[in-house]
Amino acid sequence: MNRCLLLSSFIRAELGVDVPPTHITGENSATLRTITDMVLDLPSRSASPRSAAPPGPPPSGGTSTPWDSAG
Structure with missing residues (x-):
């Protein structure tokens, strides 16, 4: 298979x-x-305004991450 086609398939699958x-x-x-x-x-499939995260800090929830307690 052509390397360019493999590359474009990877870009589509992994980067949208x-x-x-x-x-x-x-x-x-x-x-x-x-x-x-x-x-x-090139425009991303996920770059539409509806799917973009709102600006500001991430929402707080019931899950914690390892870096939440660091500091």
Whole structure:
């Protein structure tokens, strides 16, 4: 299988970013920097305002984390 297709599948599955076929080019996949720039320029499936977390501290709940008691 083509490495670019494997990379675009990974980006879609792990980062939630669909890479259109027009972006699967040698220039966009030349270096880690160009791949990063391409991914950051594409809209994420989870970037909609409805799914974004509100600003501010995380909500308090009944669960604690190891770093809650550190300090």
